[in-house]
Amino acid sequence: MWKPLSLMVLAGLTPPEWKVSIVDENLGVPDYGAMPRPDLVGITAFTSQANRAYEVADHFRRLGVPVVMGGIHATMCLDEVLERVDAVVTREADSVWKEVLEDARQGCLKRRYNGGFAExxxxxxxxxxxxxxxxxxxxxxxxxxxxxxxxxxxxxxxxxxxxxxxxxxxxxxxxxxxxxxxxxxxxxxxxxxxxxxxxxxxxxxxxxxxxxxxxxxxxxxxxxxxxxxxxxxxxxxxxxxxxxxxxxxxxxxxxxxxxxxxxxxxxxxxxxxxxxxxxxxxxxxxxxxxxxxxxxxxxxxxxxxxxxxxxxxxxxxxxxxxxxxxxxxxxxxxxxxxxxxxxxxxxxxxxxxxxxxxxxxxxxxxxxxxxxxxxxxxxxxxxxxxxxxxxxxxxxxxxxxxxxxxxxxxxxxxxxxxxxxxxxxxxxxxx
Missing domain, CATH: 3.80.30.20 (tm_1862 like domain)
Structure with missing residues (x-):
C-alpha cells in the first residue's frame, strides 16, 4: 500500500559516491542471483518479517557480501540478529549511517552501532x-x-x-x-x-x-x-x-x-x-x-x-x-x-x-x-x-x-x- 520509508530515509543519508537501490519484497521477490554483486546490503524488518530477513542475509553473506540489519526487531532482539548478520544498527540510524558506510568501505564493520534518538x-x-x-x-x-x-x-x-x-x-x-x-x-x-x-x-x-x-x-x-x-x-x-x-x-x-x-x-x-x-x-x-x-x-x-x-x-x-x-x-x-x-x-x-x-x-x-x-x-x-x-x-x-x-x-x-x-x-x- 505504501513505500518502505525507513529504507528511503537511509538512502537519503547515503553519500553520493555510493550507488543505492532499494528492493521491497512486498512487491515480489526478485532474482537476487541475477543482480550485480553489491558492496553492502542493508535490511530492515518488522518482527513478523524476521525469518525472511535472515534468509536474505544468509544468501548475501554466502557470497561474501557484508550485511547490516536495523529497525525495530533488530533493536529488540539484538542477540538473535547478531547471530545472523555482520552488523546491527539499534534504534534510529540517522546519526550513525555514514559511520557504518565508512567502516564498510574500510572493511572494519563493528558488530553494533547504536543510533539513539535522532535530532x-x-x-x-x-x-x-x-x-x-x-x-x-x-x-x-x-x-x-x-x-x-x-x-x-x-x-x-x-x-x-x-x-x-x-x-x-x-x-x-x-x-x-x-x-x-x-x-x-x-x-x-x-x-x-x-x-x-x-x-x-x-x-x-x-x-x-x-x-x-x-x-x-x-x-x-x-x-x-x-x-x-x-x-x-x-x-x-x-x-x-x-x-x-x-x-x-x-x-x-x-x-x-x-x-x-x-x-x-x-x-x-x-x-x-x-x-x-x-x-x-x-x-x-x-x-x-x-x-x-x-x-x-x-x-x-x-x-x-x-x-x-x-x-x-x-x-x-x-x-x-x-x-x-x-x-x-x-x-x-x-x-x-x-x-x-x-x-x-x-x-x-x-x-x-x-x-x-x-x-x-x-x-x-x-x-x-x-x-x-x-x-x-x-x-x-x-x-x-x-x-x-x-x-x-x-x-x-x-x-x-x-x-x-x-x-x-x-x-x-x-x-x-x-x-x-x-x-x-x-x-x-x-x-
Whole structure:
C-alpha cells in the first residue's frame, strides 16, 4: 500500500559516491542471483518479517557480501540478529549511517552501532525517487516518539517517550518531493497530546495548505484530534482525508493498566468526537484489540456494536500480541502465556492478526471465533452499504469509503483460511 520509508530515509543519508537501490519484497521477490554483486546490503524488518530477513542475509553473506540489519526487531532482539548478520544498527540510524558506510568501505564493520534518538533537524528528506509505481500511497514522517507508553506497543521502547517534531519547512519540502497524490503520514501520533504539540500541528497544517500541494493524506492520531475545531478545519484544508484512531477497547476501563490511552478515552463522548471529525469530511478508521485481560466471550460482537455506535467508517481489529521489547512481552513471558516461543521460527505469526498468546478468559478457538464474529457483524452487507451511502450523502470520500469497506469484507474468507492453518500449527505444537 505504501513505500518502505525507513529504507528511503537511509538512502537519503547515503553519500553520493555510493550507488543505492532499494528492493521491497512486498512487491515480489526478485532474482537476487541475477543482480550485480553489491558492496553492502542493508535490511530492515518488522518482527513478523524476521525469518525472511535472515534468509536474505544468509544468501548475501554466502557470497561474501557484508550485511547490516536495523529497525525495530533488530533493536529488540539484538542477540538473535547478531547471530545472523555482520552488523546491527539499534534504534534510529540517522546519526550513525555514514559511520557504518565508512567502516564498510574500510572493511572494519563493528558488530553494533547504536543510533539513539535522532535530532529532528538532522532528519534528511527520503529518496522518494528510488521507488516508483505500484504503490497506492507515498509516505512521510513528521514526528517521532510517543509519550503514551502503552504496554502493548513498541513505539515508545524504540523511538522513546519524548515527542520530537521535524522543522515544518523541511516537512513541506519533502511533501513536494512525493510523486503520489495520496500520502500516508506514518507518525504514530501526528498531533501529540500537549497544547504545544497541537499548536505545532496547526502550524504544519497551515503551511501545507499554503503550499497548495494538491495531495490527500491520511494519518494516525488519538481521539483528542476531535477536541479542537480549528485543528480539524486546518487539517481538512491541508488535505487530510482520513485518520486512524486506536480506541483499543469498547470500554475505556479495558485499557486500565495498559497505558496513556485510558486517560484520553475516559469519560469521553466518543460518538460525538467521531462526528466532529467527520463533519470536516475526514474519514475515521477505528482500531480495537481483542484479548485484553478483561475480555470475555461476547467481546467480538461487543466491539462490532461499539464501533457501529461510534459511527466509524472502517473497523480494524487486532489480537493482543506480546511484541519483543514491550512491557506486555515481559509480563506474559513471566506468566508463561506465550506458547509460540520456538524462535525465530514462530516470529512469522507475530503480525497482530494471529492469537499467539494465552488469553485470560478466551481459548484459542474462542478468541478466533470472537474475531470472526466481530468482522462479520461490522462488515455485514446492510451495515456496509449504510456506511457507504452515508458517506456519499455527506460527500465524505465515498469512493475511498467503498473501497475500504469492500476490502475488509473481502478479507473475511482469507482470514478463515489463515486461522484454520494457524490452529493446525498450534495443535501440532501441543502434541
Amino acid at each position: 529532528m533537524t538532522d532528519v534528511v528528506p527520503a529518496r522518494h525517487d528510488l521507488l516508483s509505481g505500484k504503490y497506492a500511497f507515498g509516505a512521510i514522517q513528521t514526528t517521532r516518539g510517543c509519550p503514551l507508553n502503552c504496554s502493548f506497543c513498541s513505539v515508545t521502547a524504540f523511538n522513546g517517550a519524548h515527542y520530537r517534531q521535524r522543522p515544518i519547512p523541511d516537512v513541506v519540502r519533502e511533501f513536494q518531493l512525493i510523486r503520489e497524490r495520496l500520502v500516508l503520514v506514518v507518525d504514530d501520533n501526528l498531533i501529540g497530546t500537549r497544547p504545544e504539540h497541537i499548536a505545532r500541528a496547526k502550524d504544519l497544517f497551515r503551511a501545507l495548505a499554503q503550499a497548495n500541494l494538491r495531495k490527500e493524506w491520511i494519518a494516525q492520531a488519538t481521539i483528542n484530534f476531535a477536541d479542537d475545531e480549528e485543528l480539524l478545519a486546518l487539517a481538512a484544508q491541508a488535505g487530510c482525508s482520513g485518520v486512524f484512531i486506536g480506541f483499543e477497547s469498547p470500554s475505556p476501563e479495558g485499557l486500565r493498566g495498559y497505558g496513556g490511552k485510558f486517560t484520553l478515552l475516559k469519560d469521553r463522548d466518543i460518538r460525538a468526537s467521531v462526528r466532529r471529525i467527520q463533519r470536516h469530511r475526514i474519514l475515521v478508521a477505528g482500531s480495537f484489540i481483542i484479548g485484553l485481560d478483561m475480555d470475555e466471550p461476547g467481546i467480538g460482537n461487543r466491539i462490532a456494536e461499539t464501533a457501529h455506535r461510534y459511527g466509524v467508517d472502517n473497523l480494524n481489529v487486532l489480537f493482543l500480541t506480546p511484541l519483543p521489547g514491550t512491557r506486555l512481552w515481559d509480563q506474559m513471558k513471566a506468566q508463561d502465556r506465550i506458547p509460540l516461543d520456538t524462535l525465530p521460527e514462530d516470529w512469522k505469526y507475530y503480525t497482530l492478526t494471529y492469537p499467539v498468546a494465552r488469553y485470560r478468559h478466551l481459548s484459542l478457538d474462542g478468541i478466533i471465533q470472537e474475531m470472526t464474529s466481530c468482522n462479520e457483524t461490522f462488515y455485514s452487507v446492510p451495515r456496509l452499504f449504510r456506511r457507504v451511502l452515508s458517506n456519499f450523502w455527506h460527500r465524505r470520500k465515498p469512493l475511498i469509503s467503498l473501497a475500504g469497506n469492500l476490502s475488509y469484507r473481502g478479507n473475511l474468507r482469507q482470514g478463515a483460511e489463515a486461522y484454520a492453518s494457524f490452529k493446525r500449527y498450534s495443535d501440532s505444537r501441543r502434541r
